[in-house]
Amino acid sequence: MDDVLVAYGFGCDCPDELLYVDQPMPLERLLPFIAESEAADYYRVGKDNLHVKDANSLCDILLCHDWAIYFKTNDTSLFERQKAIWVARGHLRLYEKIAGDWQPVDLNRE
Numbered sequence: 419m420d421d422v423l424v425a426y427g428f429g430c431d432c433p434d435e436l437l438y439v440d441q442p443m444p445l446e447r448l449l450p451f452i453a454e455s456e457a458a459d460y461y462r463v464g465k466d467n468l469h470v471k472d473a474n475s476l477c478d479i480l481l482c483h484d485w486a487i488y489f490k491t492n493d494t495s496l497f498e499r500q501k502a503i504w505v506a507r508g509h510l511r512l513y514e515k516i517a518g519d520w521q522p523v524d525l526n527r528e
Contacts, residue, residue, distance in 0.1 A: 420473070422448055427467030429483050432460035442473065501525075 423440035426432040432455070443451060448470065455461035461468050463481070470479040477491040477500075491497050497514075504512060505525055512523035 420445055423469075423471040423473055424448065424451060425469040425471075426455070426461060427469050427480075429466035430461050430468070431466075432458075436460075438469075440469075440471065 421442060422445050423442050425438050425440050426436055427438060430437060441451075452461065452463075452468070455468075456463065464485045465483055467483050468481040470481065471477070476493055476496060477489060479490075480486075480488040482488060489497070489500055491500075501512060501523060510525065512525070513520045514523050515521075
């Protein structure tokens with residue numbers, strides 16, 4: 419993932435013309451963008467929604483107002499790689515949506 423599209427969402431106190439509008443940027447610009455958005459009080463982690471999409475449409479990420487991170491992809495290999503990264507970092511409460519229902523991720527699944 420080299421480029422992303424970022425949009426302010428639910429709860430954000432950004433200018434109206436920026437709400438739900440994809441802003442393209444290189445991936446390395448994402449963390450500074452989030453920090454700048456927090457400093458401007460446009461986005462508050464855990465209180466507002468920030469939408470991040472891979473520019474190649476491989477995945478969508480929602481940094482949710484309820485402190486959850488939603489990672490959406492149809493690419494099983496990408497999902498498994500991301501799961502491995504999160505588990506290695508100690509995040510063990512992972513869920514996936516299968517047939518409309520959220521289910522705990524099998525952390526032993528290869």
